[in-house]
Amino acid sequence: MACNDPSPFFFENIPVGAQYELSVSGSSDAFLAEADFIAAGGAPEHWSFGEISPGPKKRPLDGQHVVHSVSIFVTIQSATEMTVTVKATIDGVGSYCGSVTGIAGTTERIKHLLRMA
């Protein structure tokens, strides 16, 4: 199955109480990943590698008529080409699958905007 959804990626009309789930995995272990979750009106949350890989990191979503944001930062460390796969789902709303392919030094930030109904 293709795993090339674009960034930014929009989850829309999310009902209050829905849950966002994030998982990051690699074709080898040599990569780094962290995520920042910013809730409307809330303090930013750092999600460590251990939380999101293999994951899933689960985050209930609240707030009506607001938007939340997730930034997933990936850096590849492998001397040979590898692929890091980022997957996110919100039950009943949608799912995301994106990938980062490269060798040591490749960096990419993936952004998800979560638009609450």
Added chain:
Amino acid sequence: MKRTVLFLICSALVASSARAQFLCNDLDTIATCAPRLKGEILGETKAAAVKAQDDVKKKTETGLQGLTTGLASSVKDFVPLLQLTGVLGAITTNQDTGVMTVALNTPFIATNGVTRDRAFQVKALIDTKPKIFDPIHTALPAAGRDAAEKDLLAVQNRQHVTLQLSTNVTTTRLGRNFEQYRDVADAIFEGVVKTLDRLVGDEFVTDTALDRLGRDGNGAIDVLFNTTRMIDIPARADLDSVQRRARIERALYESVKAAIAVETAFTKAVKGSGLNLFGQLVNNQPQLSFAVSRVYRDPLFGPEQLTAGLVFEVGFGNNINAFMDSGGQKACEDPSTPACRTALQKFTARADTKAAIKAGSRLAFHADVISNRSYAYDLPTQNIHLSYPQSWKFTAGATFGRLVGVDDDGNASARLDGSFDGEWSSDQRLAANRVVAAITLTKKFGDLSVPLGLRYASRSEFLSDFDHGISANVGLKFNLFPGLK
């Protein structure tokens, strides 16, 4: 009448002018317009950056800006000696040699418990196209040898199986698995990502503004970023549809600009911290590997064997140990501190570190022992009666390799390899004691590699009139698939 015509013309011009201000196409959604805007903005930025880089090059005529991309080529052939991937590797068959392989990979014992990687491997190799033992081949009469060999090989169920156990030794200073060093790398990376907090916050402000423009007066979403086309954006109490579209596109532009700022800063922060080189440092760590194997085979293919070997390989000044020894050990006692990040930054910025990474020097020592079990083979029809007592062969040596003429993009123009081996055998009928030395310079011409080699051997491996000899060889290697380097 004239007034009406004039009004219509003016209205058309105004509408056309407003339309000309749009950043997205009528059929775009926010989701499809965003990447195009990003491409356009980056295109402008890239053109400016290229000009700036050209200016810098003209001034300095040096720099290692391209080092990162080139590192892969310096270490591409610095492959770990044991390829440990997957818990149970797929069954593979080499079509040329006919060797079928299946491997089981598991974690193994380390100094602090169990390795995080699958450092222990059990592998079975089944030779489906085994060759007849050379002394039998030689003993067969030359006339009709091929037919006789064909008859001998036609007998079914002659086994030739090798069972191999191998492992990498994992300690704080040995081993190349990234997981061993993840704690330090993760902590530094977290620090790097935290430096982006302000920019990510600024970006969120623009995203919030964009989101609000896509909601009606009651806060409900009436512009879906994934599906609503620009031309279909509805009016809102405070804005007509054209005005609202223009505002949304402007907000999208600001959001994309803010995203680019975050992403550019992220890449810069990773490079600035030295984290882009961390994986290379891991890949150059010293590695000690052991392998033991047992060969079970029909006497037609030779004596059964037990072999054991070890390999120690190390890079110079371009690995995690060098970083730890240069102050990293102390600074990274708590890897989450800025001191650890600073130490890595300083180490990777040093000229000697950059030079060491570019050279990709490696030194490897190996020692192998092969024990042949006592052997007997009788083929009365051909009057062949072979018998050998138990014997052994010991080999030890060293190899050194490095890249030569690495440019600023990390591409090497040549590679130099040297090796020195000693071979000792308990049965001189099977193999002679000797010393072998070789040096090879592999020069690259685009996708063409030309190896130039010199080889010295004190004796031929098998008995002959040969005493000492030097041979030279020149070869050609051509990469038929340039994309697969």
